[in-house]
Amino acid sequence: MTQRTRTSPTQVAPTQRPPDHHVVIIGAGLSGIGTAIELQRNGIHDIVLLERASDIGGTWRDNTYPGVGVDIPAHAYQFSYEMNPEWSRVFAKGHEVKTYIDHLADHYGLRASIRLNRDVTNRQWDEAAHLWRLTVSGREITARYVISAVGCFPEPKPPTIEGLDEFTGPILRSASWDHSIPLDGKRVAVVGTGASAVQLVPEIAPLVAHLDVYQRTPIWIAPKLDFPVPELVKTLFRRIPMTERATWTLSTEAVEAFLIGFGLSQARTKHVLRPGSRLMRDIWYRLQVADDRTRRALTPTYDFGCKRPAVSNTYLSTFNRGNVDLVTDPIERVSATGIVTTDGVHRPADVLVLATGFRTATDPEVYRRTPLRGRDGFDLADYFANNRARSYEGIAIPGLPNYFMVFGPYGWVGGTWHQLVETASTHIARVLTEAQQRGATAVEVREHAADTWTRWAADRMTHSVWAPGSCQTANSYYFDQFGENTFLRPATARHARTSAHTFALDDYQFECTKAPSKSSRPKDGCAPAISAASTTPATAT
Structure with missing residues (x-):
């Protein structure tokens, strides 16, 4: 490890007035x-x-794109000391998480300490x-x-795509979505296939005239076991809090195993991850995507766990729609009216959606x-x-x-x-x-x-x-x-x-x-x- 050159530590007397x-x-x-x-x-x-910003909430304040929500079960997505029995779904939508954050600030008296x-x-x-x-x-x-x-x-990571400033139509960003821009009947191009794109692509596909999704690297997509939380379960959580705590414990351990746990040793990788990857590819992806060529393009070549996986029951099947195309040729530049790929093809677009990630x-x-x-x-x-x-x-x-x-x-x-x-x-x-x-x-x-x-x-x-x-x-x-x-x-x-x-x-x-x-x-x-x-x-x- 690189060592710093530093002065010898001393007992010093701080000068000037106390800090603010x-x-x-x-x-x-x-x-x-x-x-x-x-x-x-x-x-x-x-x-x-x-x-x-002008409000609290971080990610859940900024991200309001269509379909935004947690990508892990909501009953795991909360602090152990402040459970929320009111989650409406297993995978809650973004506005519910923002409400939870507002509750934290109010319940623990933090508003007076926050400077917006x-x-x-x-x-x-x-x-x-x-x-x-x-x-x-x-x-x-x-x-x-x-x-x-x-x-x-x-x-957000600034996109390094030549010609973005030449595009004459609206440019939307997943981290700062402009809901005043209509997508109905438009030709839309989505650049990026990360977690945000996995959520928004199925939401906008039925609205637009045509959707091009530009993929650089495919992402593993697992089934999403999502359904509304019955009122009976909410009542149980309210009246017997230990039941929600037990659910939180099981959920957090399951999420950790899914996202990280199996990748911690190569032995587990060999005996669990690779067979799991084959199972995903040979069964789940085959059930979801009809076209062989499209399915191969959507299937990662790396082991499950190398990149954070996503969950969705609708993203992969969206590419069965007649108005949706997956584009894997690299982008060369953006023109005034669309995107040009390195094979020389120009694909027109009325609206660009940038889901290009973060620093x-x-x-x-x-x-x-x-x-x-x-x-x-x-x-x-x-x-x-x-x-x-x-x-x-x-x-x-x-x-x-x-x-x-x-x-x-x-x-x-x-x-x-x-x-x-x-x-x-x-x-x-x-x-x-x-x-x-x-x-x-x-x-x-x-x-x-x-x-x-x-x-x-x-x-x-x-x-x-x-x-x-x-x-x-x-x-x-x-x-x-x-x-x-x-x-x-x-x-x-x-x-x-x-x-x-x-x-x-x-x-x-x-x-x-x-x-x-x-x-x-x-x-x-x-x-x-x-x-x-x-x-x-x-x-x-």
């Missing part, structure tokens, strides 16, 4: 709100959530004052601690637009551009004192975002509580701890379906610019949850306003700023 806030959380989606709730439960109340229309454009560590200086909508705000809760996809949290370009500069000249954009990603438990990175990420390198935990948020916020709350007990004003993960944990994660990846060479044709966002899967944590949610409660606090370096006396116990002041060995990560299950 003890904790600033960037983002008021599920990550930010879930983290704020956990901090409050641990007695930390001087919190402000900065949200760049606050775009954080720069983050700079002030070593003398032991605080962060944030440029927020043109003005400075200071904070002792900063928590990034912007998610694993901080911003991930380790994309250096994210931090070019909103710089993040820490101790001793550490610049996160430069680091991600020139070094293999590393972290401690997917949450902290050396060089960024008092800064935590709800989702960092090797950060995806389990099968649901809520499990990830609960795990990360538990970790962060432990560190902040310990810092308060020690009287610390700065806390930074140790180089050795981050290197040890990252080596453990990277080594486990070599024994998974995501090992180099296994997923070469997947074009998966799991893999970063160095071709490594730094997106997923190669362990179960249970293992991550245990680690969040038991990691060695001495893996962090605490610095105080003044040096503690020799008689002080560590929790009464700061631990001495000397090298301390971190614990080796526990055996993952």
Whole structure:
């Protein structure tokens, strides 16, 4: 691992006035709100959530395209401490999730702590004052601690298609759908076949005159066991909450096994994933798609699990419609009236729909637009551009004192975002509580701890379906610019949850306003700023 050149740690006295806030959380989606709730439960109340948009909700505020909804069972898609017995379907629609997020903010009294229309454009560590200086909508705000809760996809990925600005018709984007633009009777081109496209394509196909779907890489599509939740079941969940908790437990474990679990070892890959892939290809895809050539084009050549799979009972069969074409020839350019592919064919379109994905949290370009500069000249954009990603438990990175990420390198935990948020916020709350007990004003993960944990994660990846060479044709966002899967944590949610409660606090370096006396116990002041060995990560299950 690349080591930073840094000054020797010292006990320093922060200068100037106290920070404006003890904790600033960037983002008021599920990550930010879930983290704020956990901090409050641990007695930390001087919190402000900065949200760049005009409403809370993150993904579920922005994505309102036709058919938007959860791609895992809704009874798994919630926090373990705040169950919702009112989900209308097994796979709830997006507006229900947004309602759930609004309920969280109201129920836990967070509205007063949320600042809307606050775009954080720069983050700079002030070593003398032991605080962060944030440029927020043109003005400075200071904070002792900063928590990034912007998610694993901080911003849409700009499409790199030549000629987009020449197109004379409307251009819709899955992440910011304009419902005022009618699609009825139009020729529509959808670029992209990821999770958003899988949901919206079947919804718009019956409305349009013709639909071209431009596919670069096929995606595994599994059956979707979706149906309305009976009122009797809702009543049972309301009256006997343990029944919904049992459903949550079973659902989260099933989702984790489906999305991640079977990929954690090559032995499972060989005996489960590959036969499963053949079963999908030979039975499910054959039942769904009538035309042999189209079916072959829609069938991935990589193992199930290399790329996040989707679920749908209607996406594959949409290509049986006479007004829908699958286009697999690469796009050369966009013209004023359509799309030209590399084979020279021009296909007319009245409306373009871009479902081209998002930048991930380790994309250096994210931090070019909103710089993040820490101790001793550490610049996160430069680091991600020139070094293999590393972290401690997917949450902290050396060089960024008092800064935590709800989702960092090797950060995806389990099968649901809520499990990830609960795990990360538990970790962060432990560190902040310990810092308060020690009287610390700065806390930074140790180089050795981050290197040890990252080596453990990277080594486990070599024994998974995501090992180099296994997923070469997947074009998966799991893999970063160095071709490594730094997106997923190669362990179960249970293992991550245990680690969040038991990691060695001495893996962090605490610095105080003044040096503690020799008689002080560590929790009464700061631990001495000397090298301390971190614990080796526990055996993952």
